[in-house]
Amino acid sequence: MSTLAEEVAREFGSPAVMIDLDRVEANIARLQAACDGAGLRNRPHIKTHKSPVLAKLQVAAGARGLTCQTLGEAEVMTGAGLSDLLISYNLVGAHKLARLAALLRRTALTVSADHPAVVAGLAEAAAAAGRPLDVVVECDTGRGRAGVTRPREAVALARAIAQAPSLRFAGLLLYPPEGGAAATSAFLDAVRPGLAEAGLEAGIVSTGGTPNLRDLGAVAGATEHRSGTSIFNDRMMMACGAARLEDCALDVVATVVSRATATRGVLDAGSKTLTADPGGGLDGHGLIREYPQARIGKLAEEHGFLDLSACPAAPEVGTVVRVVPNHVCVVVNMVDRLVATKGGRIVGEIPVAARGLTG
Amino acid sequence: MSTLAEEVAREFGSPAVMIDLDRVEANIARLQAACDGAGLRNRPHIKTHKSPVLAKLQVAAGARGLTCQTLGEAEVMTGAGLSDLLISYNLVGAHKLARLAALLRRTALTVSADHPAVVAGLAEAAAAAGRPLDVVVECDTGRGRAGVTRPREAVALARAIAQAPSLRFAGLLLYPPEGGAAATSAFLDAVRPGLAEAGLEAGIVSTGGTPNLRDLGAVAGATEHRSGTSIFNDRMMMACGAARLEDCALDVVATVVSRATATRGVLDAGSKTLTADPGGGLDGHGLIREYPQARIGKLAEEHGFLDLSACPAAPEVGTVVRVVPNHVCVVVNMVDRLVATKGGRIVGEIPVAARGLTG
Structure with missing residues (x-):
């Protein structure tokens, strides 16, 4: 049986930004x-x-x-x-x-x-x-x-x-x-x-x-x-006590695309998706819901560098995960559409109509 | 007489991303x-x-x-x-x-x-x-x-x-x-x-x-x-010796929109324009060509916080400046079009056709 994140990745590609x-x-x-x-x-x-x-x-x-x-x-x-x-x-x-x-x-x-x-x-x-x-x-x-x-x-x-x-x-x-x-x-x-x-x-x-x-x-x-x-909330809001993990309504769906060593991996979400926003000094670039011990320690443009050394079980190449980003406001601004879900099903896409309109 | 950056801001709005x-x-x-x-x-x-x-x-x-x-x-x-x-x-x-x-x-x-x-x-x-x-x-x-x-x-x-x-x-x-x-x-x-x-x-x-x-x-x-x-080159390439300032071909055109105190200012380019990319540990979030002593010390989404305390002469509200960003590759990915200039004149716009296509 597929997870919702897997369905999103299959239908809309990976990475994708989904909201509940x-x-x-x-x-x-x-x-x-x-x-x-x-x-x-x-x-x-x-x-x-x-x-x-x-x-x-x-x-x-x-x-x-x-x-x-x-x-x-x-x-x-x-x-x-x-x-x-x-x-x-x-x-x-x-x-x-x-x-x-x-x-x-x-x-x-x-x-x-x-x-x-x-x-x-x-x-x-x-x-x-x-x-x-x-x-x-x-x-x-x-x-x-x-x-x-x-x-x-x-x-x-x-x-x-x-x-x-x-x-x-x-x-x-x-x-x-x-x-x-x-x-x-x-x-x-x-x-x-x-x-x-x-x-x-x-x-x-x-x-x-x-x-x-x-x-x-x-x-x-x-x-x-x-x-x-x-x-939406995010890791930054969790860190300051303004939200709990279950209040976080936006996830970046990403896929493990490389597992070069037993403790290293790469997500297909880098600084062009998660952004380099440090979230006011958080450790790492997002929280992986399925692998909370994994650390997204560094980003290249299309690579999220994973340190898996603290994970009891590590994700394989092809594993689709959900990442709670450090700062949702800048992540939304990276994409033209949000994948909307409700009751565990995909219900459509919502255009980020003012994306990039910084002036 | 207008500067080229002023012309870009007048014609395309501020912030804008221009290339030479x-x-x-x-x-x-x-x-x-x-x-x-x-x-x-x-x-x-x-x-x-x-x-x-x-x-x-x-x-x-x-x-x-x-x-x-x-x-x-x-x-x-x-x-x-x-x-x-x-x-x-x-x-x-x-x-x-x-x-x-x-x-x-x-x-x-x-x-x-x-x-x-x-x-x-x-x-x-x-x-x-x-x-x-x-x-x-x-x-x-x-x-x-x-x-x-x-x-x-x-x-x-x-x-x-x-x-x-x-x-x-x-x-x-x-x-x-x-x-x-x-x-x-x-x-x-x-x-x-x-x-x-x-x-x-x-x-x-x-x-x-x-x-x-x-x-x-x-x-x-x-x-x-x-x-x-x-x-294009950028501050990061300058820092590692791969480029000189005169090799940097892409600038963010931005406007000073606030001067709350004698030493503080705000640019209308924040993390949704310059991005939070630290450029591998550079000091600040960009180099202002006209005010190289100004420090873009911090970013909010639409605010570049300026520390002007080292500037011999500080820009006023309305001053249009050119910022060499830390990392051009992520800045280009924020905008749908680059304003193209040649010989000191605006010659058109170039679509960033693959912007946001991270998958």
Whole structure:
């Protein structure tokens, strides 16, 4: 009797990326329940799946709005009839601003900004579109990525947004570091008086991150949460305690193609499939469900180097396995389609419609 | 006046992957001259560019045959009219073997194998195709990836290939580790008597690797060489001395989208563009040509975290830069098209036709 992974490999080839829709639906429901329980609007981040099909499942389960990380993702979601999109990224440059104006003519949008130069560009795009653009100020409360780092900068930027005739100040975008709820709340406390003095209100106070679901609601005044990875989960989420192995809904199906020695092997999934993403310092490049003691210690482009020395029984050439990747969001972005399964059967393919649309 | 990178960003968006065809042609010519000088057939590895357009430039310059790492790459090259393909990978599993048979009906092929189970599958596919398949034995002379590790295994596998009615023993596939020419020559010396005893001859003795161009011809008895990365080069090739900065023909065009502090910035190229490939332990995730002191210290999916503390002058929000990536082969695989430039002008786009075809 064939395993499901063997059926996937036979039908779609190896390597392939498969998802378990039963687990996907359970993960979607769990996120929705967590947001409902915390009194927060659920605005899932579609960068993880890049698929309108899965976004629609999230909306059907209660999500109100979606988050996109790129304009290309927002274009794809809009084209599929999805709306209320928040683009959590500074859109900069003539090419993106022209596309933003075109998209804004089709649908209402919220975008983030962390710099006056970004606000100026957005204002021009919105003016060209002839439709007001909602803008949230991205605040850095400890992650050290993008975002204004001081409350007074947040207030100044909110004022600049409100003063632009084509823009509306819509609120604040936060991506607190793990365990950073207190610092984030303090940042918000410091911003609020300045906003009030300017006669402004943060209608949206958006938090983000799947690991932050642990203390969802701990950021005082938050109105919504953006979680991406929780729809699939991965080794990284297992490592930080945000998911169990049975919550991982996406596997890379791969085949053992070489067994040069008793302790070495090669999978046909390398850095062009699993990606070299270290998952924040994990050991190895994925967890093989059937051979958890096997270590994917190194990758070439089409080779996953296996160290089988700790395995009680080692897989042979031709053995098909399922690998839980370090980081699902980058793995999904390698393939044009996900093989969907449900109840232990293959039910079809789901296009990764926004794959590669990094701009 | 706009820079070329600014023009690319304006016309094609940011991030984009651009190549300089003048440098590409010089790199192709340099590889051809090196192979000619060493008396070796040049069989470039198309995994780096995955593009029939560029493969045809290589053939026009004198390449005899091409190397593919996946069956999907070989299908694309065949579809574009290219021939004499060597697939340097164990093809395993019913899906691949059925496709191999279909491809073999269309064109003559050479594939590698390192295990009797692989040979058995190839024999079935070739029998189904009704056309003989040339098979080379992959030998591991120190890299520790795929390949038989002992000369007597190589001979036994050569015999098994020769005995299969649908297969022809075509020779040996080698991928010597850097500086491994002597060990590889010794391996070959140990294989030859066994082959001779079996009445077999290694018509192909194929070496590979761009860093190994340094001592091209040092493997005694080699007949051909497979080099992939040399068509573009990258930071990894610079680090090992195989290329100079001016030989790097592929850049990621990216834009500074955030400057949260005086020493921090963000590029709109993250792990979904530059990839997390560490390039064999390089510091950072790419070299910014215009700001060589800037360090791309960390990546999120759409964020390249910049440490600008060592820069005499820092780029502003909106500045467009060119990044030499750590590893071009995986970067090319992220995009559907390369923006081609020549003589400082944009001349068009080149499809990465085999992108994502990892099976």
